[in-house]
Amino acid sequence: MPRHGLMTGTLDYLRRPLVANITPGMNVLIVTDTAHDPRVWQAVMSIVSELGADGTLALFDPRPADYYDPPKTVCEAMLHSDLNILLASTGMLHAHANAVAMDAGVPVICMDGGMTLEMFQSGAVTEDQKEMAIRQYWVATNIFGKDARHCRVTSKYGCDFTYSVENRIFIPNMPGDDFVAYKIQNVSKVQNRKSNMLRFLYPNGEFNIPPVEYSGSGKLVIDLCMHQIGRISSPIELTVEHGRIVEIDGGADAHFLRNYLEQYGDENAYVCPAEASVGINSKAQIRGVQREDKNILGTMHFGLGTNVDVGGTLLSNIHMDGVILEPTLYVDGDKRIENGRFLRPIDGPLG
Incomplete structure (x- = not known):
């Protein structure tokens, strides 16, 4: 596991998509690997708990390439979660396992690809x-x-x-008065797809x-x-x-x-x-x-x-x-x- 600094700075921007989409009692699966900044999944686990949800961490060896599926046990767990949070060092948004989970009605917050904790405190997230x-x-x-x-x-x-x-x-x-920032959306209609695409990408x-x-x-x-x-x-x-x-x-x-x-x-x-x-x-x-x-x-x-x-x-x-x-x-x-x-x-x- 790579070395990272102490958990410092604001967690406000990391909290925002979680607060907008997690309610008490939800089963939330955090999908990550040993090459990712561990401070991010630790912070996310804490926020999930604070929001009254039941968080589970799926931690595994890094996949060999972007958009390769996580281990089979994790793929199965993704189908039975109320919300999947992708935090892997490799991109998993386009992975088959995520597509199957979304099609089954399980929404996803995608924050993967190697984002460090510091990247959730400045720049695009603001x-x-x-x-x-x-x-x-x-x-x-x-x-x-x-x-x-x-x-x-x-x-x-x-x-x-x-x-x-x-x-x-x-x-x-065009966003109207009912626009809710950071909210998961089903983008299948916009992109002319029949299957569910329940997701929020962040940043x-x-x-x-x-x-x-x-x-x-x-x-x-x-x-x-x-x-x-x-x-x-x-x-x-x-x-x-x-x-x-x-x-x-x-x-x-x-x-x-x-x-x-x-x-x-x-x-x-x-x-x-x-x-x-x-x-x-x-x-x-x-x-x-x-x-x-x-x-x-x-x-x-x-x-x-x-x-x-x-x-x-x-x-x-x-x-x-x-x-x-x-x-x-x-x-x-x-x-x-x-x-x-x-x-x-x-x-x-x-x-």
Whole structure:
């Protein structure tokens, strides 16, 4: 187990999603591993107890890759909980076990991916949830629009990548007076899924798009961070043809990604982009951790592998997001983001 400091600083932001979703008598399962900051699950266990719920800790060896299932006994326990809290060092939001549990009606609070206690005290977690929900609506409406068809992304590192979003822009509801911050929501209707998707991601702050499968083409250059790699030391260049990665070029991180996909991926792990999303959290900071970095305002992240839980059709052993820090985005030939800055309003209607 890695060494971490003492439990210091505020627990206020860590408490907020728990207070909003836990009631006395609930059976709450905390899913974590020995590579995660133990102070986080210890704090969560204390808060769960304070709220009058019955907390159970599932602690196990780290999984070999993001989105691999926990041990079978934990998978079974996830089906019989009132609430699952994901705190693993590897991402488990897209894991099969979590999808099955959500489909069975068990909600999830996802705080996994290696977030330390300090990351729950500053940065992305401090963003106003309602303001961000409003921003998400305007990004969907003004930056894309429900009739958007074609996207092109470039960057200073040589990215020049195109893909189709035709009939894939799902406009979220504008939050009303009944908006409850940090509350678990069923996002299946927004993303046109029949199965339950009862979840709250934390920290959060992205507008999700599942591009048309196999429509990607060109060079996609990831320059900030990526699942399993963390902060990237040198850009990773993905050459994509007919929606599939055919080459991975770059330095040590590209070498790691090639080997990782060979070892843990499957055929659909090479489909790109499975997701193409925009960061909308104005408080998010560069951490080298996916759970926060992909939410940075004006960034874009592109996923490989599974995308059924963001409105697509793909299933894979894995899901990996790679982040571009300062992208330029064209939608149907019109520039909408330039070097990470929005060129249309994201807080109200157009002109």
